[in-house]
Amino acid sequence: MAHYNLFEKYISQALKKAPYLHHMFKYYYQYWNYLLHGKKKYSSINPLCTISSSSKASFFGYYDHTPWSNSMKYFLSHNINNESIHLDLFSKFPSSTIIDTITIQKKFNFQQGIRPIWINDREIIFNNIFSNKLVASIYNLDSKTIKRYDYPIQEISNTKTIYFSIDYLSLEYLNPDYGYNIKKTSIKSFKTKGIIGFNYRTEEIIFHLNVDTIHSKSKNKNKVSLIDCEINHISSSPFDDKFIFIYRSKNNKGCSDLFIYDYSSNNLKLLFSGDIVSHYCWIDKDNIFVYMGKDIYNQGFFKLNLRTSKITILNEELNKYGDGHPSISPNKEWIIYDSYPNKKRLSYLMLYNIKKDKLINIGTFSSAMKFHGYNRCDLHPRWSPDGNYISIDSTHQGKRKTYIIDVSKIMI
Numbered sequence: 001m002a003h004y005n006l007f008e009k010y011i012s013q014a015l016k017k018a019p020y021l022h023h024m025f026k027y028y029y030q031y032w033n034y035l036l037h038g039k040k041k042y043s044s045i046n047p048l049c050t051i052s053s054s055s056k057a058s059f060f061g062y063y064d065h066t067p068w069s070n071s072m073k074y075f076l077s078h079n080i081n082n083e084s085i086h087l088d089l090f091s092k093f094p095s096s097t098i099i100d101t102i103t104i105q106k107k108f109n110f111q112q113g114i115r116p117i118w119i120n121d122r123e124i125i126f127n128n129i130f131s132n133k134l135v136a137s138i139y140n141l142d143s144k145t146i147k148r149y150d151y152p153i154q155e156i157s158n159t160k161t162i163y164f165s166i167d168y169l170s171l172e173y174l175n176p177d178y179g180y181n182i183k184k185t186s187i188k189s190f191k192t193k194g195i196i197g198f199n200y201r202t203e204e205i206i207f208h209l210n211v212d213t214i215h216s217k218s219k220n221k222n223k224v225s226l227i228d229c230e231i232n233h234i235s236s237s238p239f240d241d242k243f244i245f246i247y248r249s250k251n252n253k254g255c256s257d258l259f260i261y262d263y264s265s266n267n268l269k270l271l272f273s274g275d276i277v278s279h280y281c282w283i284d285k286d287n288i289f290v291y292m293g294k295d296i297y298n299q300g301f302f303k304l305n306l307r308t309s310k311i312t313i314l315n316e317e318l319n320k321y322g323d324g325h326p327s328i329s330p331n332k333e334w335i336i337y338d339s340y341p342n343k344k345r346l347s348y349l350m351l352y353n354i355k356k357d358k359l360i361n362i363g364t365f366s367s368a369m370k371f372h373g374y375n376r377c378d379l380h381p382r383w384s385p386d387g388n389y390i391s392i393d394s395t396h397q398g399k400r401k402t403y404i405i406d407v408s409k410i411m412i
Contacts, residue, residue: 003321003342027372033343034369042346042366043396048409049362058088058402059393061113063325063338063380064155064235064281067402069121070385074099074141076124077402078113087116087126089141102139103146105129107180107187110375110400115153119160125200127152127168127180134168134180134189138200151190151198155234155243162206162263164243165196166231174230174250177374195231195245197263207263214247218257219273224249233278239285240264244306246277258292260306271309275299281326281335283354289335291323301326301337317359321348325380330387334411338379338392341367347379349392351410360410365396387411 045051058077060067067076075090085108089100105128108114116126125138136153137146151165169189172179182189194211198204215226228250236243241264247257256277261268272292276299280290286307293299300319303312321339328335333355339348349362371377377400379392388408393400 030341030343030345030372031369034345037344038369039344039346039366040368041396041398043364043394045363045405046361046410048407050406051363051403053397053401053403054090056088056401057399059110059113059377059400060382060391060402061115061380061393062111063279063327063378063382065117066382066385067116067391068384069118071121072385073121076116076118078108078116080400085114087114087124100141100144102126103128103137107134107182107185109176109178109180110377111177117153117156119156125153125156125163129180129187132187134182134187136163136165136200149198149200149203151192151196154195155236157197157236157241157243158238161201162197162199164234164236165190165192165198166194166234167192170227171230171232174228175232178232195234195261207266209261209263209268213268214259217259217268217270218247219255219270220247220249220257223255233280235280235282237285238282242306244271244280244288248277256292258290258304271304271306272311276323278323279325280304281328283328284332289326289328289354291326299323315352315357315359318350318352321350324350325378327381327383329383329411330385334387336362336381336383336390336407338381340378345369347394349379349381349390349405351407362390362405362407362410365392365394367395368398371395371400 058079060077077088078085079088084104084106086104087102088098091099107129114126116124119125122141123138128137130148134152136149139146152168153163154166155164169182172182195209197206199206215221230248232246234243234245242262244260255273258272258277260271274294277292280288283289288304290304291301324337324339326335326337335352337350341347345367347365351360351362377393377395382391390405390407392403394403
């Protein structure tokens with residue numbers, strides 16, 4: 001059986017109370033299954049799709065922002081060279097011609113790289129190290145200049161004028177996969193103690209959502225101390241002045257809380273609390289598509305109403321491969337999502353039509369055991385602004401690379 005069964009999931013969940021034991025058991029159990037079932041350098045693609053890549057080892061990172069500029073004139077990709085990282089700017093992808101190299105540094109993570117986000121067709125915001133501090137930087141493609149700000153970026157508002165910052169030192173302590181190796185160096189990072197909204201145009205703090213306020217509304221508060229809880233996965237509403245985020249306890253001692261915050265009215269609301277809340281995308285102003293569960297027996301993808309907290313069960317086939325990273329198409333009709341590697345170390349890429357309740361397999365991609373844990377390479381599917389292409393990161397050819405999949409024939 002390629003996929004993990006309920007008993008295996010239960011054992012994994014129980015072992016999370018002993019993090020080191022959980023990590024070792026998970027690695028060797030996956031390694032043994034990989035030796036028995038694994039497929040090396042394997043991929044398959046839907047016959048209606050085509051796939052292409054650059055020749056260089058590269059990746060973009062997280063799934064909630066696109067590597068394309070809005071006009072699709074430019075494409076961004078991280079490139080690693082001698083453990084340092086820089087952003088390559090392509091005029092067309094795939095292409096061997098790099099028209100600009102934006103920044104170089106040694107501190108990054110494989111989940112988000114340096115967290116690059118397009119502000120507009122001429123500006124990109126990202127995290128980097130400057131004067132021994134983790135800061136947000138904005139690069140201008142025309143002037144080729146960089147302007148820096150004290151607060152590192154986690155997410156940006158729908159208007160692209162306010163960015164949201166968190167304490168990366170605290171996050172790194174609780175979840176190193178999203179850190180910048182700050183705690184082991186002399187690099188400084190602002191201790192925001194919650195979430196800060198910063199208008200980089202006026203250089204004013206718009207709001208400060210204190211972590212004490214978040215903890216006071218959390219279902220975790222009587223189970224685990226504040227210092228053992230992380231803030232992560234901030235996702236800005238494309239429709240108004242709100243964002244959602246996860247408040248999660250270290251090593252899963254307590255539970256995961258999903259919050260929504262309206263910074264125009266300073267209103268914080270707890271939407272859901274359970275064993276797991278992981279990844280989500282916005283369907284419309286009032287609904288999100290989210291992977292969550294009260295316990296291990298009922299977790300999966302659901303539609304969650306943000307006004308009423310009503311949970312709607314969707315197609316059961318969505319949960320065939322377990323947790324994944326969903327992104328919604330520009331026309332709000334299709335959701336692309338991936339899966340984590342199964343026993344054969346295969347990850348699946350699926351396309352779901354919300355209106356027609358239609359599910360399509362786009363592709364399957366292998367990942368060797370050397371891409372495990374911190375070094376993992378999730379597919380992290382991302383839409384192009386015109387809705388015709390999907391960008392993924394994959395290691396099925398033996399190294400971390402960015403791929404483009406043309407899905408336009410399926411979208412007809």
